[in-house]
Amino acid sequence: MSFLDRSHTIAKPGFSRWMVPPAALCVHLCIGQAYAFSVFNLPMTKLLGVSQSTAGDWKLTELGWIFSIAIFFLGASAAVFGRWVEEGGPRRAMFTAALCWAGGFLVSAVGVYVHNIWLIYLGYGVLGGCGLGIGYISPVSTLIKWFPDRPGMATGMAIMGFGGGAFIASPLSVWLMNRFHTATHVGVTETFITLGCIYFCFMIVGAIIVRVPAPGWKPEGYVAPTQSQGLITRSDVFVYDTLKTPQFWLIWWILCLNVTAGIGVLGQASAMSQEMFPGHITPVAAAGFVGLMSLFNMGGRFFWASTSDYIGRRNTYFVFMVLGFALYCTVPYTGSIGSVVGFVCAFLIIISMYGGGFSTVPAYLRDMFGTRYVGAIHGLLLTAWSMAGIFGPVIVNYLREYNITHGVPKAQAYNNTMYIMAGLLVIGFICNYFVKPVDARHHMKATDKRGLEAAPAQA
């Protein structure tokens, strides 16, 4: 398996760095399927009854855990395996991610076939979740090394793929289930097997074409700064030393708060739009609204990360916090005056910044902690995502319930939630304000032997 080694992925002269974003997209487009897993929820409640749920069929509450476990293991595996991913190189990581991700589908297919939900928790949740985490961080540092002049744009392209993966997975899964569906059979098992095979092949193509730059390589005409400029360091910080810096925890909270604010409304967008504008937004229109939000989520990942190359990472997050605050405060007003256009526009911008928060953070970490361990540090930071995945929906759901049980009309039940989200962004603004350059005592010294095996391929 030596072809997986980092040393076998060093680019030869004449290799175009523009081959690397498609390699990253091969992985991110596949693992982005996670956002579309809900298309299986309803069919999986009818595996025994086929046309309708029957005794013994799984409940939606049981199925909801599959996605939650997968997201938990995304954060956990990215944090635990981050250093291994960084030092082993992108090909080994992408190959492992492909095995885990496809393996997760195949184990889940067995789980559906024998009707054992624990096998699905283990397959898609644990194994697939590890594939998600390893796959998510695998191309990040490679892209940053290939695009030192445009790190935001480069990582934005890959992470945009994660947002776009659901666009492919959702219609493809529905089409496959329709193909395999019979009078006595829902077709989920065959769909899982087919998806597992397709994703494995797709991700392996990414692993084959990915390359790391040769030592000393730099883009034509690019002059690397010789010393640190503002927040952008020229030194590296060892992956676990970042945990001792306040900057890591400030960025952790910035990401967590930005994601909490976005993820809460993302999951509730359909119900919220219908309840705030009864009679104006129908269920069909609400589904269209959710689709439009997904497009802005994906587009925002590329747009904001690319913009951060020009205005700086910290300023980009300042924009997220200030603009997000203003928009969250505006949403109740749009509801009170019945402005559907204002409501839709506000949420589309909010959700673009939610996506932008994900895609800008790798470049922010690179600015603060250097290129050497950026993928592994990014892995540690993804625990903020896991945490936000719990905070966001809980805040929105419980506050709505609380308001309704205390007599607040449904149309106004989300107002307090919006103000709380705006408040979270104020805290995020304060955290971002306190981000300063990392103290030199945390920088790796030239004599530092840690991670030496990764050094030869450093650009």
Next chain:
Amino acid sequence: MATNTQDSSMTLKLILAWGFVGIPLTWGVVQTLINSMKLFQ
């Protein structure tokens, strides 16, 4: 001559690689866009 062959080979690889990810992504985006239009109906 050898450089030209190398350049055209890399261009072909770039087209194939971007097509490999771009075509399914574009298809997915178009499908989502079609569904999103229901908001304006």
